Amino acid sequence: MHDSIRIGFTYKTNFWNNKKSSGTIYSGVGPINECYDHSNANGNLYALSGFMNASFYNHTREERKTLALKQLQSYYGPIALDFENYEECVWKHEKHTTIGDSTNNLQPQQNNGHPLYRKAQLNNRLFIAGAETSAVFPGKMEGAITSAGNVYKLLKAIYK
Numbered sequence: 001m002h003d004s005i006r007i008g009f010t011y012k013t014n015f016w017n018n019k020k021s022s023g024t025i026y027s028g029v030g031p032i033n034e035c036y037d038h039s040n041a042n043g044n045l046y047a048l049s050g051f052m053n054a055s056f057y058n059h060t061r062e063e064r065k066t067l068a069l070k071q072l073q074s075y076y077g078p079i080a081l082d083f084e085n086y087e088e089c090v091w092k093h094e095k096h097t098t099i100g101d102s103t104n105n106l107q108p109q110q111n112n113g114h115p116l117y118r119k120a121q122l123n124n125r126l127f128i129a130g131a132e133t134s135a136v137f138p139g140k141m142e143g144a145i146t147s148a149g150n151v152y153k154l155l156k157a158i159y160k
Contacts, residue, residue, distance in 0.1 A: 004091050005056060007032070007068055008049035009083040014039050016048065016076060023048060030071040031056050031064065036141070048072065057092045064088060112138030118150050124158050127151045 016023040016037060023037025035050030056064055065086050072080035091097045113135030117128045129151045134143035 003054040003057070005052040005054060005064070006049070006089045006091070007052050007064065008038065008047055008087045009068075009072070009080075010085040011046045011048070011083055014043075014046040015079045021076070025050065025075060027071070030074075031067040032071050035072075052088075054092070057090050061088060112143075117147070120154050120158065127154060 014023070014037065023035075023039075025032060025035040027033060031052045033051050033053055035048050038047040038049040039045060052064060052068060056067070059067070065088070068086075069081055069083070112132050114133075115135075117133035118135075120127055129144070129147040131137075131139050131141065131144040131147065134147040134150075136146045137143040
């Protein structure tokens, strides 16, 4: 994730569902590559969160926010501008997420789904789960769900 930019907007309502939209966006144009409905299960906190194209790391926070809102507005209309909060994480600016300069080409997600992640560790005291640990849909929500299911099966087998 060393060059990823994670963005998120919170809202008072989940207006994207009112438009009969899933809240999921995949785009090859515009700053936002992918965006998802990140509302909570209780239905009282509403958010859209996703990833911005890594080339926008040299823009200011305000510029990234403005560009993202413009893209969201193109999908949902002016209601997308009525957000409560904007958060972002530019991993390139975070300590310990990038090695050296940008000429050091790290291959992303090269250990996703490694078999080690699907085994209990430390004498059945440590279980690893998460989107990147799954061999199926790594890095995606489906991967996280699959990984959680694997840990559930391990726990069930251990604690019959």
